[in-house]
Amino acid sequence: MLDVLQRPVDRLDPLDRQIIGCLTRDARATYAVIGDEVGLSAPAVKRRVDRLVADGVIRGFTALVDPEVLGWTTEAYVEVFWEGTPSPLELRRSLGEVPEVVGAWSVTGSADALVHILAADIPHLEEAIERLRQQPNVHQTRSEVVLSRLIDRARP
Amino acid sequence: MLDVLQRPVDRLDPLDRQIIGCLTRDARATYAVIGDEVGLSAPAVKRRVDRLVADGVIRGFTALVDPEVLGWTTEAYVEVFWEGTPSPLELRRSLGEVPEVVGAWSVTGSADALVHILAADIPHLEEAIERLRQQPNVHQTRSEVVLSRLIDRARP
DNA sequence: GCTGAAATTCAGCCTCA
DNA sequence: TGAGGCTGAATTTCAGC
16 A cells, blocks of 8 residues: 555656656657756656656657647537436446547536537537436536637646 | 638648547657558658648647646636636736646636646645636636546547 | 658667766 | 766658759
8 A cells, every 4th residue: 555655756856847848848859859958868868758658657649739620619618417426437437428528527516527528510519418418317517618719738 | 811711621631630640649650650650651741740730730749747647636627707808818818827727718608718727736726726816807716626537538 | 752961769888876 | 776978870850852
């Protein structure tokens, strides 16, 4: 049980954090460029990045794509109110049935879960929310349709 | 004004979509590897990627970091109620002042914006929300603290 | 798409604490 | 032992053509 208490964060020194910062800003930066910024040689940076990936600190590298270009123009956050006391497992199974759900979190407050939905357009969104409502134990929903994306910072 | 009507999506052919798919899976993949997968030479892939970035289809490349490792264990979605009629520009400037805000969207419904906050712990979260409340024109907030992450599907 | 020069990656080796 | 710097070969990038 001791390793539960030893937070993985302990394995990250300031240099690791700087390197992670560089890579979140630009995942395709060369090791030499990162090295210049953090004060290490390119090979030293590579060794640390390899270690961070192997340890699961860095889960991967991805491209940030403008969702509009892919045709996913409609986005909504939906609060879900549950009948009875939901277990995270039930919630996950129920919400996961709707493919348009790209994110879901159980939350404090009057709602039980917050669900992020991506759809092609408003009729598609409406239909997806309808399917969400028909999931067992989903009692009520309250939707907020995204008008515009204001901030979308990469994780630090 | 005509180029406003011409949706960027029109400029994406199946090859572009395949390349975007590769880069979403691994932003550090070499052009040669991508080329093997989509049936192009490395220079041809590079030219397309450069064009996709220049056109804003690809907004950047980032590393996916395990938030728990960084110690950002506390997450909340905050509805922001605005005094008067907010412009997206004002909203962005106001909300962007708080570094803990990692995402923000203007939304329909009673709230004006939905804000995603990451913090180290509950006191840090409380302090960040307090700073959010003190931004000019922010009238009221309603927070939902995330208890657990149920679904986090990668964007298509 | 091909080519070739420049840049980058990356494994092996050495050094230091 | 572990972490960094250096070196040089293999690979990748990238600007002509």
